[in-house]
Amino acid sequence: MRILLFELKEGLSIALRAILSNKIRSLLTMLGIFIGVAVVITMSTAIKGIDNSFQSGISSLGTDVLYVDKWAWFTNEEWWKIRNRKNITMEEYTRFKDLVKLPVAVAPVTNTVQTVKFNERRVDNVFVNGSNADYVKTTNFTFAEGRFYSEIESNAARQVAVIGSEIAKKLFPNISPLDRTIKIGGFNYKIVGVLAEQGSFILGPWNPDNQVYVPIETIFKNFFNRSFRTITINVRANGPAMVEETKAEIEGVMRNVRGLTYNQENDFSINQQEGLQQSYKSVVGVIQIAGLFITGLSLFVGAIGIMNIMFVSVKERTKEIGLRKAIGAKRRTILSQFLLESSVICLVGGIAGLIAAIIISLLINQFIPTSIQIDSVFIGIGVSLITGVISGFAPAYTAAKMDAVEALRYE
Amino acid sequence: MNIIRIEHIAKIYKVGTEEVHALRDVSLNIDKNEYVAIMGPSGSGKSTLMNMLGCLDTPTSGLYQFKGVSVSEMTDNQLANIRNQEIGFVFQTFNLLARYDAIHNVELPLVYAGVSKNERRERAKRALIDVGLGDRMAHKPNELSGGQRQRVAIARALVTNPSIILADEPTGNLDSKTGEEIMALFHEIHQKGNTIILVTHEEYIAEHAARIIRLKDGLVEKDEVVKKRFVPEIKENHSE
Secondary structure, three states: OHHHHHHHHHHHHHHHHHHHHOHHHHHHHHHHHHHHHHHHHHHHHHHHHHHHHHHHHHHHOOOOEEEEEOOOOOOOOOHHHHHOOOOOOHHHHHHHHHHOOOOOEEEEEEEEEEEEEEOOEEEEEEEEEEEOHHHHHHOOOOEEEEOOOOHHHHHOOOOEEEEOHHHHHHHOOOOOOOOOEEEEOOEEEEEEEEEOOOOOHHHHHHOHHHEEEEEHHHHHHHOOOOOOOOOEEEEEOOOHHHHHHHHHHHHHHHHHHHOOOOOOOOOOEEEEHHHHHHHHHHHHHHHHHHHHHHHHHHHHHHHHHHHHHHHHHHHHOHHHHHHHHHOOOOHHHHHHHHHHHHHHHHHHHHHHHHHHHHHHHHHHOOOOOOOOOHHHHHHHHHHHHHHHHHHHHHHHHHHHOOOHHHHHHOO | OEEEEEEEEEEEEEEOOEEEEEEEEEEEEEEOOOEEEEEOOOOOOHHHHHHHHOOOOOOOEEEEEEOOEEOOOOOHHHHHHHHHHHEEEEOOOOOOOOOOOHHHHHHHHHHHHOOOHHHHHHHHHHHHHHOOOOOOOOOOHHHOOHHHHHHHHHHHHHOOOOOEEEEEOOOOOOOHHHHHHHHHHHHHHHHOOOEEEEEEOOHHHHOOOOEEEEEEOOEEEEEEEOOOOOOOOOOHHHOO
């Protein structure tokens, strides 16, 4: 053990000397690993960040929410069959609500895309959700200011609105939005509440931060007739454990409401986030693999660079290797000397790459979320060390098995 | 006591399909504190013999005992240890490491011997003073003259207190005056009780030794004691 440590220490000092004696070459070689590690780690922090953002976004919608809908989110069914389904109406919602027992909250939802204005400021293409006071119970919304609209406001189709945090930022950069009147598609609405940031950039326009919530009756009054479109019924189960049971219940209730006989197929869909998560995972999984593969390639190219330079270095130092062997260096000493050299190059390049990746991640965090994990630090260091050992092995082995006599004679 | 005992050794190289008999049948003994020169024209097998003596190579057949231990049966690591501890090499082209200063070059064999840093430094210093380079320790090879470089190499050979010093054409890259100084240094080293084996093709260099072994075509042509030995003057300024 002590001999091993001694050899490691001496080997390290020999390796460092060799690296320092060829500064530019060592630096250029490190650059390959630097770039490789930097992109791999940046990529993985970005993927992790997007993932975290998706997870938190999805959970702000509630993981135990079921959506009774004319449309299916994920289906193998033919599109025209689904299109021919009957719309879900407000009357059906009322009957449905009276019959179900397991859910903690049931709310009808419709939406329209409108321009939202306050004085000179405007935001186009905003998702305006219409529902009733129960809607907030189907979500995990938290409020920055104010409250959700009340049952009275919703039943009376009042011109009131709750706005998402991004909308609030855009329309009211300096003042409190509460009790201000905004125009939604030309109609006046009074703001009664502002959502706290729900943090789910990946959902885009479906992000609650970018939406506006108004009573469903007000939407019918302002924008379209209630029979014009299908509505969705959001159903919240009593916790994730109850999702399956609740799903079974609401399927039965909805079939009952629709008056379906036992041999008729469902003419509605019950959607849930699980499906969303699955399809998210399959899409993001591909992106992850492709991203890591592409960035991994740059690391691979860096490793080839190291191997190449180590071969050159061994060839160049043939005579030195011969001498070292003549004065008593063993094969393993020579092997470890060159392995240490490539490992040090990789490690220094890798650590620099890691630092760069962290800085880059913090910078791009301004635009898309990134998440620096402590394990990516270890992975970065580990990967660069392994790269060093693997790419250094073939050249080091060549050096170790050189014949001392021939090496000494090499010019 | 014989340090080196060689009986009927042969070395055959395969070059393509052809077999080259570098050494055919060589027997010789070398005792402690001998000063031997090995001579011969090129192709006589003297380089092969030197590599053999230096444990850089092993014979195809025959017996080679180094201090009573058979070398042909040694593993690579054992050979490396013998080279490290028992043999000090001096080469024609010095073979110093360009990026190391003199003292680090001299320390190198001690690194492989596992000697601690402080002791290494101490012993390397002493060896450099012994060869007259006490004031050049921090110089790199390219800041030293040819003669000084060879002195560093000799210090490196001496630093492990080896049983034999093996010098391969040590004056081959030096002018005759510097060469003579180096030979004087070898003489001095020999006087201190070291065993020296000198490989050369120049008669006047060989005559510094007490015994000359002449090789020809892989055989010992003549093994003779030098009658008119050339003894260089020893300059006192070496030992500071």
